[in-house]
Amino acid sequence: MASQAQRSASSRTVPARPNSAFRQLRGRLSPGEFAAAVRRAAREIGEQVSCDARYVGRVESGEIRCPNYAYERVFRHMFPGLTLPDMGFAPRETVRGRGARTGAASLAIDPDHRDTRIQNCEESDVLRRAFITGGPAAALGLAGLCPPAHAPFPPSATVPGPRTAPGARAGATEATAVEEAVRRIRLLDDRHGADGLYHRAAQPLRAAYELLDAGVQRRAVYDRLHAGAGELAISVGWLAHDSGRFDDARSHYTEALSTARVCGDAALEAHxxxxxxxxxxxxxRPREAVRAAQAAQQAAKRLGSPRLRSLLALREAGGWAGLGDRTGCTQALTRAERLFAAGPGDHDPEWMSFYGEAELAGLTAQCWSALGEHGRAADHARRAVARQDPHFTRNIALFSTELAGNLAAGGAAEEAAAAALRTLALLEQVRSTRIRTMLDGVATALRPYRSCGPVADFLRRHRAAGAPTAHRPV
Structure with missing residues (x-):
C-alpha cells in the first residue's frame, strides 16, 4: 500500500505536455540527425553532452521540462537569441530548487544523470544550508589546511548568517557569502597551494549555482550571484590547474565563460x-593560448584597467613563446610592460591582487625560458623572487623553481641547487603538483652535476621528499 507521502506526491504530479516549439526547431531532421547536430554544436563551444534520438524524443514529449546547464548552453548556441521559454521549456525557477522536489517535478530537469539526481538534490540542499549558515569556511572545511600559527582569516571576515527564511529566494547575504568564499579560497591558495583545496572547493561551487537555481530577489543580487559563481568556477578551475587536473580545469573555465556570456559580464569573460x-x-596548446589571450584583451577593452590588459598581454606573450615566435612574444612583452607602467587603477579587478612587479618579472622569465634564453630568463626570475610579497608563498616557491631551472639549463649548478633547496623548504607549506613537477625537472637537469656538494645535497633532500610527485594522490 502506498504511504501517505507517496499518495501526496502522486497528487501533485505535473502532467507532461508535448513541446511543440522544440519540435519545430528540429525541422525536417530526424531525431537521430538532430541529436548529431546537438553533439556537433556542443563540441564547437567545448561542451560534452550525450544527446541521442531518445533524448530528443523525451524533450519533445515534454518529459524533460527544462534542460541542464550544459544543454541550455548548447541550445542557445544553436538558436541564438532564443530563451528557454522560446524553445518550449519551462522557466528554470519553476522546476529547480525546493519547488522542483514535489512529485514528478523532481524529475523535470534533464535527467541525464538520473541515477544520482535525487541524491544530488538532497546533497545540494545540505550544502546550501551549510554554506549560508556556517559561512564558506564551514562548507569548505578549510581550517584544517592551515598551520595553527597562521589563522587564515580575521573574525571580521566571517560571513554573517542569512536574513532570509528557509526556502526563500537568495538575497544580498547569500551573494556576500559566495563572494567571501572566492576571497577565502584565493587567500589559502596564495599561502598553501592548490592540492589540498581542490575537492573541498568544489562544494561551495555547487552551492553557489544552487543558489542561482533557487531564484533571486533583485536584479542587482542576480548580477552579483552570477559574477560570484563565475569567479568561484574560475578559482576552482585554477585549483584544478595547479594540481595537475587539466581536464577539470578546462571544464570549470568553460563553465565560468558560459556564465559570463549568459549575464553579459565582460570582466568575468576576460578573467x-x-x-x-x-x-x-x-x-x-600555445596557439590556443594566443587566441584565448587575444579574446580576453578584446573583452577587457571597455573595462578601463591597464593592469588587466598588461597581464593579458603577458598571457599572449606566453603563447607566442610556446610557438617559438620571438617577434610576437617580444611585441606582447613590450605592450605588457608599457601597460603595467600606467600603474594600478580604480577599475582593476579584485582577483588581480597577485599581479605586481614580481609577477610581471616571473611571467617574463617563463617567456624567455620557452624561447631558450635561459640567462635572460634567470635574471627575470631572480627579480621575481626578490620582489615577491611574502604573503604569496606559493608564488615565491614557483619563481624560485623557475630560477633554479634556468640556472641549471645555463650550467650554473651550485646557484641552481641553492634556489631549488629554497623551494624544497617552501614546499613544506605549499602543496602544488605543478611546482613539484617543475622541481622534478630541475633535479633531472642537475644530476650530471651530482659530484658538486650543493647539488648532491639538493638531490638527496629531493629524494627524501618523495619525488616524483606528478601523480601523487591529493
Missing part, C-alpha cells in the same frame, strides 16, 4: 579567457 590562455600554454 575566464585569461585563465584559459594560461591553461592552454601549460597543456602544450
Amino acid at each position: 575566464a579567457f585569461c585563465n584559459t590562455a594560461f591553461l592552454a600554454r601549460d597543456a602544450g
Whole structure:
C-alpha cells in the first residue's frame, strides 16, 4: 500500500505536455540527425553532452521540462537569441530548487544523470544550508589546511548568517557569502597551494549555482550571484590547474565563460579567457593560448584597467613563446610592460591582487625560458623572487623553481641547487603538483652535476621528499 507521502506526491504530479516549439526547431531532421547536430554544436563551444534520438524524443514529449546547464548552453548556441521559454521549456525557477522536489517535478530537469539526481538534490540542499549558515569556511572545511600559527582569516571576515527564511529566494547575504568564499579560497591558495583545496572547493561551487537555481530577489543580487559563481568556477578551475587536473580545469573555465556570456559580464569573460590562455600554454596548446589571450584583451577593452590588459598581454606573450615566435612574444612583452607602467587603477579587478612587479618579472622569465634564453630568463626570475610579497608563498616557491631551472639549463649548478633547496623548504607549506613537477625537472637537469656538494645535497633532500610527485594522490 502506498504511504501517505507517496499518495501526496502522486497528487501533485505535473502532467507532461508535448513541446511543440522544440519540435519545430528540429525541422525536417530526424531525431537521430538532430541529436548529431546537438553533439556537433556542443563540441564547437567545448561542451560534452550525450544527446541521442531518445533524448530528443523525451524533450519533445515534454518529459524533460527544462534542460541542464550544459544543454541550455548548447541550445542557445544553436538558436541564438532564443530563451528557454522560446524553445518550449519551462522557466528554470519553476522546476529547480525546493519547488522542483514535489512529485514528478523532481524529475523535470534533464535527467541525464538520473541515477544520482535525487541524491544530488538532497546533497545540494545540505550544502546550501551549510554554506549560508556556517559561512564558506564551514562548507569548505578549510581550517584544517592551515598551520595553527597562521589563522587564515580575521573574525571580521566571517560571513554573517542569512536574513532570509528557509526556502526563500537568495538575497544580498547569500551573494556576500559566495563572494567571501572566492576571497577565502584565493587567500589559502596564495599561502598553501592548490592540492589540498581542490575537492573541498568544489562544494561551495555547487552551492553557489544552487543558489542561482533557487531564484533571486533583485536584479542587482542576480548580477552579483552570477559574477560570484563565475569567479568561484574560475578559482576552482585554477585549483584544478595547479594540481595537475587539466581536464577539470578546462571544464570549470568553460563553465565560468558560459556564465559570463549568459549575464553579459565582460570582466568575468576576460578573467575566464585569461585563465584559459594560461591553461592552454601549460597543456602544450600555445596557439590556443594566443587566441584565448587575444579574446580576453578584446573583452577587457571597455573595462578601463591597464593592469588587466598588461597581464593579458603577458598571457599572449606566453603563447607566442610556446610557438617559438620571438617577434610576437617580444611585441606582447613590450605592450605588457608599457601597460603595467600606467600603474594600478580604480577599475582593476579584485582577483588581480597577485599581479605586481614580481609577477610581471616571473611571467617574463617563463617567456624567455620557452624561447631558450635561459640567462635572460634567470635574471627575470631572480627579480621575481626578490620582489615577491611574502604573503604569496606559493608564488615565491614557483619563481624560485623557475630560477633554479634556468640556472641549471645555463650550467650554473651550485646557484641552481641553492634556489631549488629554497623551494624544497617552501614546499613544506605549499602543496602544488605543478611546482613539484617543475622541481622534478630541475633535479633531472642537475644530476650530471651530482659530484658538486650543493647539488648532491639538493638531490638527496629531493629524494627524501618523495619525488616524483606528478601523480601523487591529493
